[in-house]
Each structure stands twice: as structure tokens, then as C-alpha cells.
Amino acid sequence: xxxxxxxxxxxxxxAGCVAVLAFGTAGCGGxxxxxxxxxxxxxxxxxxxxxxxxxxxxxxxxAQAAAKQQGVDLQTFAGKQDGDNESQVxxxxxxISAGAKGFLITPSDSKAIVPSIDKAxxxxxxxxxxxxxxxxxxxxxxxxxxxxxxxxxxxxxxxxAKFDKEGKTAKIAFLDLNANQVSVDxxxxxxxxxxxxxxxxxxxxxxxxxxxxIAGHDVTNGNEDGxxxxxxxxxxxxxxxxxxxxxxxxxxxxxxxxxxxxGKDKAVTIVSIDGGCPGVDNVKNGVIGATSxxxxxxxxxxxxxxxxxxxxxxxxxxxxxxxxxxxxGTTLITDTPQTGVDAKDSTWGKQNCWG
Amino acid sequence: MGQAELLGVMMATETTTRxxxxxxxxxxxxGLRLQHVLHANPVLGPLAVLVVAxxxxxxxxxxxxxxxxxxxVLAQVTVIATLALGQTLIILTAGIDLSVGAIAVFSSILMxxxxxKAGMPGFLALILGLLCGTAMGAVNGFLVTRIKxxxxxxxxxxxTIFFSLNAVVSNSETVRGSDxxxxxxxxxxxxxxxxxxxxxxxxxxxxxxxxxxxxxxxxSWGKHVYATGDDIEAARLxxxxxxxxxxxxxxxxxxxxxxxxxxxxxxxxxxxxxxxxDYNLDSITAVVLGGTSxxxxxxxxxxxxxxxxIVGVFRNGLQLGGVEVVWQGFAVGLLVLVAVSLDQWIRKxxx
Amino acid sequence: MTATATMTPVLQAKGLTKxxxxxxxxxxxxxxxxxxxxxxxxxxxxxGKSSLIKALSGALIPDSGEIFMDGNPVHFRNPMDARTAGIxxxxxxxxxxxxxxxxxxxxxxxxxRKPGVLGSVFRMLDRxxxxxxxxxxxxxxxxxxxxxxxxxxxxxxxxxxxxVAVARSAAFGSKVVILDEPTAALGVKEGNxxxxxxxDVRDRGLPVILISHNMPHVFEVADRxxxxxxxxxxxxxxxxxxxxxxxxxIMTGAAPPPxxxx
Numbered sequence: 015x016x017x018x019x020x021x022x023x024x025x026x027x028x029a030g031c032v033a034v035l036a037f038g039t040a041g042c043g044g045x046x047x048x049x050x051x052x053x054x055x056x057x058x059x060x061x062x063x064x065x066x067x068x069x070x071x072x073x074x075x076x077a078q079a080a081a082k083q084q085g086v087d088l089q090t091f092a093g094k095q096d097g098d099n100e101s102q103v104x105x106x107x108x109x110i111s112a113g114a115k116g117f118l119i120t121p122s123d124s125k126a127i128v129p130s131i132d133k134a135x136x137x138x139x140x141x142x143x144x145x146x147x148x149x150x151x152x153x154x155x156x157x158x159x160x161x162x163x164x165x166x167x168x169x170x171x172x173x174x175a176k177f178d179k180e181g182k183t184a185k186i187a188f189l190d191l192n193a194n195q196v197s198v199d200x201x202x203x204x205x206x207x208x209x210x211x212x213x214x215x216x217x218x219x220x221x222x223x224x225x226x227x228i229a230g231h232d233v234t235n236g237n238e239d240g241x242x243x244x245x246x247x248x249x250x251x252x253x254x255x256x257x258x259x260x261x262x263x264x265x266x267x268x269x270x271x272x273x274x275x276x277g278k279d280k281a282v283t284i285v286s287i288d289g290g291c292p293g294v295d296n297v298k299n300g301v302i303g304a305t306s307x308x309x310x311x312x313x314x315x316x317x318x319x320x321x322x323x324x325x326x327x328x329x330x331x332x333x334x335x336x337x338x339x340x341x342x343g344t345t346l347i348t349d350t351p352q353t354g355v356d357a358k359d360s361t362w363g364k365q366n367c368w369g
Numbered sequence: 370m371g372q373a374e375l376l377g378v379m380m381a382t383e384t385t386t387r388x389x390x391x392x393x394x395x396x397x398x399x400g401l402r403l404q405h406v407l408h409a410n411p412v413l414g415p416l417a418v419l420v421v422a423x424x425x426x427x428x429x430x431x432x433x434x435x436x437x438x439x440x441x442v443l444a445q446v447t448v449i450a451t452l453a454l455g456q457t458l459i460i461l462t463a464g465i466d467l468s469v470g471a472i473a474v475f476s477s478i479l480m481x482x483x484x485x486k487a488g489m490p491g492f493l494a495l496i497l498g499l500l501c502g503t504a505m506g507a508v509n510g511f512l513v514t515r516i517k518x519x520x521x522x523x524x525x526x527x528x529t530i531f532f533s534l535n536a537v538v539s540n541s542e543t544v545r546g547s548d549x550x551x552x553x554x555x556x557x558x559x560x561x562x563x564x565x566x567x568x569x570x571x572x573x574x575x576x577x578x579x580x581x582x583x584x585x586x587x588x589s590w591g592k593h594v595y596a597t598g599d600d601i602e603a604a605r606l607x608x609x610x611x612x613x614x615x616x617x618x619x620x621x622x623x624x625x626x627x628x629x630x631x632x633x634x635x636x637x638x639x640x641x642x643x644x645x646x647d648y649n650l651d652s653i654t655a656v657v658l659g660g661t662s663x664x665x666x667x668x669x670x671x672x673x674x675x676x677x678x679i680v681g682v683f684r685n686g687l688q689l690g691g692v693e694v695v696w697q698g699f700a701v702g703l704l705v706l707v708a709v710s711l712d713q714w715i716r717k718x719x720x
Numbered sequence: 721m722t723a724t725a726t727m728t729p730v731l732q733a734k735g736l737t738k739x740x741x742x743x744x745x746x747x748x749x750x751x752x753x754x755x756x757x758x759x760x761x762x763x764x765x766x767x768g769k770s771s772l773i774k775a776l777s778g779a780l781i782p783d784s785g786e787i788f789m790d791g792n793p794v795h796f797r798n799p800m801d802a803r804t805a806g807i808x809x810x811x812x813x814x815x816x817x818x819x820x821x822x823x824x825x826x827x828x829x830x831x832x833r834k835p836g837v838l839g840s841v842f843r844m845l846d847r848x849x850x851x852x853x854x855x856x857x858x859x860x861x862x863x864x865x866x867x868x869x870x871x872x873x874x875x876x877x878x879x880x881x882x883x884v885a886v887a888r889s890a891a892f893g894s895k896v897v898i899l900d901e902p903t904a905a906l907g908v909k910e911g912n913x914x915x916x917x918x919x920d921v922r923d924r925g926l927p928v929i930l931i932s933h934n935m936p937h938v939f940e941v942a943d944r945x946x947x948x949x950x951x952x953x954x955x956x957x958x959x960x961x962x963x964x965x966x967x968x969x970i971m972t973g974a975a976p977p978p979x980x981x982x
Binding site: 599602 | 829
């Protein structure tokens with residue numbers, strides 16, 4: 015066997031290549047200029063949490079289309095994973111040096127990003143938060159988001175109506191996001207309870223209720239694997255579960271597999287939130303009973319419009335009446351509508367879904 | 370024969386007829402004896418934890434100790450256990466692999482896309498997917514042995530590369546099980562054995578564990594893996610082709626991760642690009658809880674299986690016990706600290 | 721037993737050179753080892769003893785020069801090649817795997833498989849046989865005071881570990897045994913034991929190369945003494961031809977090297 019020693023220089027070069035490959039591929043979203051329109055020089059930005067989640071992919075597409083229409087130059091950035099604050103900080107710095115007029119951001123860390131946003135605002139930039147508010151919410155000039163509480167409430171109301179009609183007492187499993195209790199998680203969970211008519215304790219806290227209809231809470235990390243395990247364990251804890259609230263549609267898909275394996279897929283109803291196209295498919299084929307659709311594309315295009323307007327005449331967008339953010343709407347999608355709860359069917363859902 | 374030799378031979382004969390398994394000196398303190406016993410059998414510690422946990426959770430909620438529930442726990446830990454098996458081999462050589470989840474998920478996406486978008490028959494798609502996973506492991510092995518980069522750095526880089534490629538190939542879309550040939554989701558099928566319901570995936574996992582238990586103990590490759598991790602320079606000087614050993618370990622692990630990806634498809638009835646972000650930490654947790662030393666050369670696959678079961682048992686047991694979710698993570702973290710401290714204490718054994 | 725210059729050396733090095741950047745470890749290094757002798761190699765730090773020995777044992781590939789065994793040229797690309805040629809080396813660091821047991825260490829790199837299908841197809845190791853063989857080798861060399869052949873090497877004392885390493889070399893060495901500082905970390909009693917072991921190995925017909933800083937030990941067992949200085953051989957003396965202090969003087973350069981005595 016040949017002596018496998020490689021010269022020191024060779025090793026350093028190779029190490030450098032690996033590092034560049036790794037960080038280059040990873041930060042692919044970071045710093046890549048999106049397909050901006052023939053821009054009259056107005057630069058705006060979009061910073062998402064990641065560029066792999068279909069939600070943000072759709073957001074980016076909406077932003078790019080709107081940018082073309084408005085005739086502004088759009089630069090897009092993304093973090094490497096959920097919670098990657100660093101990449102977003104860098105993105106803001108890049109936009110400042112590019113002389114951007116403003117940007118849209120889905121903050122990975124609502125608190126930690128605020129100093130960078132302040133810096134941007136000091137430069138006179140317009141900063142709009144999409145989907146997730148900052149902490150404090152008024153650190154940005156405006157927030158365009160789904161009312162997650164409303165989203166939860168809708169499916170809660172739908173479920174209540176369904177169970178009342180069928181004369182069933184509910185035994186509910188709650189499949190939440192993770193132990194951190196972030197705002198989107200809490201709002202959806204508590205909104206559902208409100209809609210269903212369950213007395214909840216602190217509206218900023220998951221799990222402090224003791225209604226006998228609650229079978230239990232578990233966490234899923236918002237994906238299929240976590241959904242399945244959480245559903246299995248809750249089902250073991252209480253086999254009489256007949257209604258499942260899920261934080262999002264991948265978790266719902268996982269929960270469904272668990273129910274199917276236990277032979278309960280027909281007897282148990284699953285509700286979810288998101289409105290992704292795979293999720294709408296699941297509504298169509300009976301996996302999910304009802305889901306609240308979000309409109310990331312609308313968030314992005316409204317955001318770009320607001321940025322363009324600001325660049326032109328300096329006016330800032332207004333919040334929806336009675337809320338401290340601009341509600342981009344949520345629509346219930348179901349093929350088994352219940353009276354008293356507005357909904358659209360899965361065909362409509364397929365035309366308006368994302369991902 | 371000289372006097373010294375005569376004496377030596379006499380003493381040798383004496384010892385061969387005595388042949389005690391351990392040296393149990395009754396004047397040693399309990400702590401010292403415990404240390405010796407654990408040193409000789411590092412699996413005992415984790416096994417004890419597992420047994421105590423099962424007993425405790427069964428008392429709190431008798432439904433815990435039922436055949437359906439225990440079958441469930443086994444199914445829940447199967448993917449991580451398979452991944453942790455590969456991780457064990459690597460950690461035994463004093464390496465570490467952070468790209469575990471990336472390889473597993475990317476392999477599952479590849480085989481799913483081969484079977485659907487590329488229209489290949491199930492068998493071919495599966496083989497190709499497994500080969501891809503093996504190749505990814507080989508990339509790690511190459512970078513560690515030829516370019517001589519530390520495993521932590523190498524797998525940190527490949528972790529990101531493979532996940533990024535995963536996002537590109539999958540277009541962030543989940544492939545549905547119903548669109549795939551049956552072979553892809555076969556690992557999720559259950560069969561009743563005794564009162565239990567095992568999935569084919571779990572059976573594959575257990576067979577893999579049995580095989581590597583044998584290989585590590587009773588083949589020269591196994592001895593070389595331990596020697597390489599224990600003291601790589603000593604192994605090299607003793608004539609072991611340490612680079613070959615290391616390369617083999619990373620490549621085999623890649624194959625195991627791809628098998629894990631296949632089992633994952635069965636469990637989710639789909640190939641999802643969203644999962645697996647924490648699989649690297651989960652697999653390392655199982656290995657550490659099982660008593661394998663992060664410094665290499667000590668431990669084994671049996672411990673890893675127990676480690677994976679411990680995590681699953683705790684998750685399921687705490688939920689059945691009505692404990693709030695946040696304490697599940699706390700419990701596992703605490704267990705890891707205890708396991709590592711125990712490993713350090715055991716290593717201090719002197720005769 | 722003295723060697724005459726007319727005998728063919730079992731192991732011979734001619735003109736070995738190894739440089740690391742600007743540092744020359746060995747330059748035109750020469751060495752001869754004759755049958756049935758213990759050749760001690762002494763030299764100050766940096767004289768090139770370790771590099772010379774590593775070249776002979778395959779742990780280092782020299783930049784130039786030749787090595788001969790029984791007059792035939794050989795090339796060692798790795799330690800395994802040297803072992804295969806019959807050269808066994810006990811390194812200063814012992815090269816034992818602390819976590820593995822005595823039998824495992826003895827057979828490290830040369831494990832025995834079970835006969836038949838179990839061995840060839842399943843590649844199963846014959847652990848029982850290896851253990852009994854290990855016991856046999858240890859007792860043959862008079863090292864019997866080990867409680868359990870299955871105990872991990874790290875739980876042995878320094879002298880016992882040394883004994884395992886020496887036993888390994890004696891068991892498998894068929895041509896040459898090289899020992900690098902075998903008594904360095906040992907106490908008086910254990911050191912003497914190892915010296916006796918070295919004599920036993922030579923008496924069984926294996927010539928030995930012994931590197932040592934310990935002059936009394938060298939003068940006690942060596943047949944000839946190779947003095948290495950500044951990367952090359954200064955001279956070869958015997959315990960009879962010169963005294964310890966004279967050897968040290970030649971080694972450090974205080975006295976000029978005499979012509980080779982043997």
C-alpha cells in the first residue's frame with residue numbers, strides 16, 4: 015500500500031475546498047440575487063427563514079412576481095435552517111450596503127434580529143415582518159401575517175360544529191410544534207381551544223388547561239416523523255381519542271399513519287393549519303378533515319407593493335383594524351362543511367394552495 | 370531450563386488451573402468492585418437503567434407494559450437505532466458522524482424519486498438508493514483517510530452539502546407512499562410475533578444489530594476497529610491497515626444510514642425531505658447512553674440498542690405518565706450527562 | 721558470541737537517508753546484524769537511532785539507501801511488510817492496544833480464523849485457540865504471573881505490558897527482533913526480568929537489535945554495540961573492547977570514534 019501521506023499544502027487546499035463547498039452550498043440563498051425586474055434601481059429585499067420550506071419557496075415566488083410587476087430590484091436571502099439568526103443579520107447588512115429602500119423578513123429569532131432591524135430603520139429603510147412578528151412587534155414598521163389565532167379558531171369551530179351535529183363527545187389530542195412554545199404554536203393551539211369552546215388558562219401558554227375533553231399534548235417538530243410518534247404515544251395514553259389538532263400538515267400526515275396502523279383512521283378526525291398543496295390533497299382524500307389555509311404568496315406580494323409605494327412616496331402601510339398587524343387572511347378548506355363556519359372546498363383549495 | 374523459567378512455568382500452571390473470571394477481592398469497597406464489574410461489562414449500566422425505567426413507568430401506568438405499547442416503542446426507535454448502529458462503528462474508531470440524518474434522508478428521497486419520477490422498478494430504485502447512501506459514507510471516509518481531515522469537520526461539511534442536495538433533488542416535496550412501489554414502504558408492514566406486532570423494519574434492524582455484534586466480537590475486522598479507535602498509532606505499528614479500517618467504517622455506516630432511510634419511508638408511508646434534522650444528535654445520544662466511549666476503543670452495538678430503547682422508553686413512558694413534554698428533553702439530557710460521567714469513572718479502573 | 725566479518729548479516733542497512741524538510745534524521749546510515757547476536761544501538765538524542773530502526777521495521781520509508789536480509793535486497797512499504805519478512809519490532813510506545821486483552825494484542829494484525837467454513841465464509845476468529853497459544857507463549861518466556869489471559873492490557877503493570885509486547889515479537893519473529901528502549905520505564909526488578917527475556921530470545925536463535933539509553937543494561941547483554949552519532953554510524957565496539965565511560969564519550973563526541981572493533 016502506498017504511503018498515504020499527502021503534502022501539507024495539499025491538505026490545506028483540500029480543506030479549503032471542502033469548507034467553501036459546504037458554506038457556499040449552504041448559504042446558497044444567502045447573497046444570491048433573485049430574479050429582480052429590470053429595476054429602475056430601487057433595491058428591496060426578502061429574507062426568509064430557510065429556502066427549503068415550501069412555505070418560503072412560495073413566498074419567494076410571490077415576491078419575485080410582484081417585484082417584476084412593480085419594477086423593483088429584488089434581492090433574496092435565507093437562513094440555513096429554522097433558528098439561523100446569523101444569516102439573517104448578514105443579509106440585512108448586505109441590504110444596507112446595497113442601499114436597499116426596505117425589505118421583508120420572516121424572522122428566525124424574533125428577539126435577536128431586532129438590533130439589526132433598528133440599524134436598517136436608522137438608514138431610513140422600511141422593514142416589514144412577514145408571517146412571524148418580531149419581539150417587540152413594533153420593532154418593524156408593519157407586519158403582514160396570518161392571524162394564527164384565527165386560523166386555529168376556524169378549525170376549532172368547524173370541529174365543534176361537526177361533533178355537535180354527530181352528537182359525539184370529543185376526546186382531543188393536541189400535536190404541537192416543540193417545547194419552546196413559540197408564538198405561532200401557542201396562538202394556533204389556543205385559537206383552536208377558543209373555537210372549540212374549551213376554557214383555556216393563560217393564552218400565552220400551551221398545556222395549562224385541565225378540561226376533561228383534552229387527552230393530552232405532545233410535540234412533533236412539525237414533521238411527519240414527530241407527528242407519528244406523538245400520535246402513537248397519545249393514543250396509547252388515551253385510546254378514546256377521536257379528534258386530533260395538529261400544528262401543521264406534515265405533522266397531520268404522520269399522525270394519520272399512526273391512526274391507520276391502529277385501525278382508527280376512519281373513526282378519528284384530524285384538523286390542521288397551513289394550506290399547502292399536499293395538505294389540500296390530504297383534505298381531498300380524507301386524511302385531514304379541515305385545514306386553515308394561509309396565503310404566503312399574498313403576504314409577499316402585498317409586502318413588495320408596500321415597499322414599492324414607500325420608495326415612491328414614503329408612505330407606510332397600515333395595520334388591519336383592531337389588530338397590530340396586517341391580516342393576510344385565512345380560509346377554511348374542507349370537503350365536509352359545517353353550518354355556521356365559512357369554508358371553501360378542496361378544489362378551490364387546490365387552485366390557491368402553495369408548495 | 371533456568372530457575373527463573375521453572376518458576377515461571379510453575380506459576381503459570383497454577384494460574385491456569387485457577388482461572389477466575391474477575392478478580393473479586395472481598396476486602397475492596399463496594400464502589401471499587403462495582404467499578405470493576407462495569408469496566409468488564411460496560412453494557413450493565415445502561416441495561417440497569419432500561420430495566421429500572423421500564424419497571425417505574427409500568428407502575429405509573431400499567432398500560433405501559435403491554436405488548437401493543439412495547440411493540441410501539443420498538444417501532445418508534447427502529448430508525449434511530451439503525452442510524453446509531455452506523456454511528457457506533459464510527460465512534461468506536463474515535464470518530465464522529467454528523468451527517469447521519471442527511472445521508473439517511475437524502476437516500477430515502479433518492480430512492481423514492483428513482484421509483485417515481487425516474488420510473489424505475491422498486492427493486493432497482495432501492496438498490497440504487499442504498500448504493501448512493503454507501504457512496505456518501507465513502508465520501509466521508511475518503512475525506513477522513515486521504516485528506517486527513519478530522520471527522521467532526523468532514524461530517525459537518527457533508528451534513529450541509531447532503532441536506533442542500535436533498536432540498537434540490539426533492540424540490541422540497543414529499544413523495545407519497547401510494548405513488549411508490551410496494552417495496553419502498555414494505556418496511557412499515559407489521560407482522561404478529563407472539564403477542565407483539567413487529568414491523569419488517571424492526572426485524573431488519575435487529576438482524577443488523579445481531580450481525581454487527583458478531584462481526585465486532587469474532588472477526589479480525591472487529592478487533593481492528595477497536596484497536597484503531599483505542600490507539601491508532603499502536604494499531605498502525607502493529608501492522609493494521611488503519612486507513613482501510615477507517616474507510617470501511619464510514620462506508621458501511623453510509624449503507625446503514627441508507628437502510629435507515631428505507632425503514633423511514635415505511636414508517637411515514639412517504640419520503641419526506643423535512644425530517645431528520647436532529648438525527649445526528651439523536652444517534653449520538655443513543656450511542657453515548659449505551660456506554661460506548663466517545664474517545665474510541667470501548668463499547669459496542671448492544672449498548673447502542675439499549676441506549677436507543679432508553680430514549681424511546683422515556684419518551685413513551687413520560688407521556689403515558691402525564692408528564693409535561695418539556696421534561697422529556699430534560700430527562701434525556703440528564704441521562705446523557707450521567708452516562709458520560711459513568712464512563713469516565715469506569716475508565717479509572719486500575720488493578 | 722562474536723560475529724566475523726565474513727558471515728552474511730541477517731539484516732543490513734546501507735546508506736539510508738531520511739530528511740524532514742531541512743532536518744536530516746539519518747544520513748548514509750549503515751548497520752549490520754549478524755546471526756545469533758544482540759546488537760545494541762546507542763546514541764545521543766537526535767542521533768537518528770529511532771529513524772534508523774523505523775526504517776528497518778517498515779514504519780518509515782527512507783529517501784534513499786538499501787536494506788538487505790540475508791544478502792537479498794528488500795523494500796518495506798509499511799510495518800506489515802517488515803513483519804511478513806520476519807522482523808518483529810517492539811516500539812518505545814509498545815504499540816499495544818490498551819482496551820484489547822492479552823491474546824488479542826498478541827495476535828493483533830495476524831488473527832487466526834476458525835478452520836473450515838466458519839473461518840473462510842463467516843470469518844470467525846478462533847478465540848479459544850488464540851488464547852491457549854497466548855498462554856503458551858507467555859509461559860515459554862517465563863511470564864506466568866498473569867491472572868487472566870482475557871484481561872485488558874491497560875490493567876497490567878508497565879513491566880507486564882512490556883512482557884506482552886516482547887512475547888509478541890518473540891512469538892512471531894522469525895528473523896529479527898528489534899526492541900526500542902525496552903527497559904526505559906521499568907523498575908530494577910522488572911528491568912532485569914526483561915533483560916533475561918532478551919537473552920532468552922537470542923538463545924532461541926533470534927538475533928536482537930536493542931536500542932537503549934541505559935548503559936549498564938547495554939553492557940550487560942550486548943554482544944556488539946553500534947554507536948550512532950549525528951545521523952550516521954560512528955563505530956561498533958564491544959563491552960570487552962571499551963568501557964562504559966569510553967562508549968559515552970564516543971557517543972557524545974567527546975572522544976573521536978575508533979575504527980570498528982567487530
